[in-house]
């Protein structure tokens with residue numbers, strides 16, 4: 244296929260944006276009392292309001308036309324059918340199989356993957372039971388009290404985000420920690436408080452070659468063996484989750500203590516696999532299954548709903564509208580739930596590693612923006628930090644507000660205040676405040692007319708700033724599963740529209756390769772490779788100062 248921006252559907256959207264950019268959402272709401280009802284939907288416990296967007300029925304028709312032009316429905320079917328849609332790595336993309344609670348056969352090269360998926364789930368359930376019940380003993384016979392997940396990127400962010408999000412469901416008696424950074428402070432500070440005799444490490448790495456993870460795993464191993472005085476202790480204190488049995492065995496972890504997953508599970512889509520073991524340990528295996536169920540409900544919606552009713556597809560297409568036509572460079576994720584504090588970081592990897600691509604699947608350079616910069620913080624902290632720019636800055640920042648209607652913490656009127664803030668922000672971002680409104684408010688408060696006149700431009704807000712509001716009754720394993728799957732499929736939708744491969748990550752390779760060369764130089768104390776003048780100078784200076 245040629246570039247998507249050469250299609251008539253794209254051209255029509257570009258012209259449509261020209262016409263629509265002067266239109267204010269206030270007027271769209273005033274013209275259509277049914278707008279909020281029409282532009283919202285409910286799936287798998289999520290209520291999604293996408294009415295506060297700079298779009299009309301015509302915009303949606305054009306966007307859906309674009310989705311049809313790139314054969315989005317066909318690509319969805321290809322993913323669910325186990326086709327090798329990750330062409331640069333010759334892999335299927337089947338995180339949906341990991342949570343396929345219907346057990347419908349999903350074939351890769353003619354083989355149903357569901358029996359393997361179910362076998363690992365059973366293995367996880369048994370392991371969790373053994374650890375929770377105290378049957379699993381450490382080398383000196385003590386039960387496990389602390390679990391340390393050692394992994395990075397997709398082998399860290401997913402389980403860490405979900406464990407934090409489900410804090411109200413945590414079981415007593417077992418603490419789960421995460422170590423990812425190769426910065427020694429991360430592992431040193433984590434281990435400082437732990438008793439080796441009661442600590443279990445999960446070394447989580449799809450490849451089992453990642454420098455940071457292997458370094459941390461070796462440090463943990465040394466710490467354990469030094470404390471317990473015997474290499475044999477490793478078998479009692481280390482589990483591995485990986486696709487690479489050979490490397491696991493080479494590290495010294497008994498492959499009986501290994502949980503597998505498969506090359507058709509992308510790292511950033513792997514929390515549903517055995518990579519989710521820390522989640523099952525933190526909240527119990529039944530809750531982990533509920534998480535899978537929530538995601539499965541969203542998967543079924545994405546697989547079966549017509550594009551015009553598919554919430555992930557609609558959110559994806561609306562995202563394309565802003566990225567490519569309104570030229571918004573970033574997208575904010577703003578969860579109004581303290582325990583969703585890692586949600587933006589999780590989808591930084593999810594979105595930016597997936598859609599931060601500059602060539603199409605066929606290798607042609609794109610001439611339109613692809614994945615936006617994703618960022619965010621929980622409300623209300625964000626309100627007191629960066630919302631100023633979202634309200635009155637010169638950049639257009641579409642933002643998602645994620646709001647549970649009830650809290651797990653019944654404390655005074657905190658939650659009402661949180662709700663009020665969330666709704667107030669989206670209302671203010673949409674409506675803004677005109678110059679005249681700003682003036683009148685100040686005069687009504689008794690301000691001198693001259694001062695009111697001078698201040699009015701500062702207190703005026705354009706509004707017309709787009710937001711999506713996602714409501715859940717409560718953050719539960721099910722609603723969280725559905726929420727994550729919603730975003731995964733949104734990212735998929737956008738990758739298909741942009742014609743890119745959302746499932747490889749070649750962009751992280753070069754840095755890794757160069758780090759290998761530089762590490763050797765730093766270890767040997769001599770700069771021998773060819774570097775640019777800046778890097779060479781920095782390395783020389785580092786070597787001198789550390790000598």
Ligand SMILES: O=P(O)(O)OC[C@H]1O[C@](O)(CO)[C@@H](O)[C@@H]1O
Nearest residue numbers: 396397398448449450453510751
């Ligand atoms: O699970 P692994 O193989 O250690 O990889 C960790 C992470 O590194 C990356 O390859 C990026 O460097 C991610 O895609 C992945 O999630």
